[in-house]
Amino acid sequence: MEEPNETLRTEHHDIERLLAALGVIAAMIQEGVAFPSKDIGRALAVIACFIDRCHHGKEDNVFFPAVSKASPSSGTELARRLASDHRAFRQLASSMNALLQRAQTEWQARGILAKDIYAYTRLVRLHVRVEEDELFKEVERSIERGERAKITIEFEIEEIGRDAHKNHLETIGSLVKAYIRQAVFLDRSLLAAVCGSSFFSTTFSSTFS
């Protein structure tokens, strides 16, 4: 039985690949190179279903309650902070969806959308770091192996269906393939600002591995 930490870590890897593609899209909008509205819509659909419903569903409804129960002090505090992040991400995604409609005709909305995409990618990366560096350790420390196996089984309730899950991963793969290649044509200092300073050292190597 796979450890629940490993299930979530695998999904984080897929999420980070989507964030890398979104970072390039944000840079392209900021540089005025292109406004790929269809692909932004595809990325937002992955955020709504794969990230918010499937991944955050597992955390909000199964993982956080389990760690809060096992570790009433530090576990509960961590889970509260991280659940609050999820609500903020949901609001940001809703704002990006509304902006995408306006950005079809309004240049100003495109600039705000690029900034929202940048904020989303930066905040989700930080959130993932806290989960992997602090929450996963708390789970290993406070929940014994048999109970952790039950969490993995309960994750299945939050799954969106094998085909839907696979389709979202394929969408992420195609966005990564399309946009990471575009990155070489963009201004490097802008990309570093939009995608994070470690973009070139980590994203390229992990994306093409």
Ligand SMILES: [Fe+2]
């Ligand atoms: Fe989370």
Ligand SMILES: [Fe+2]
């Ligand atoms: Fe997570």
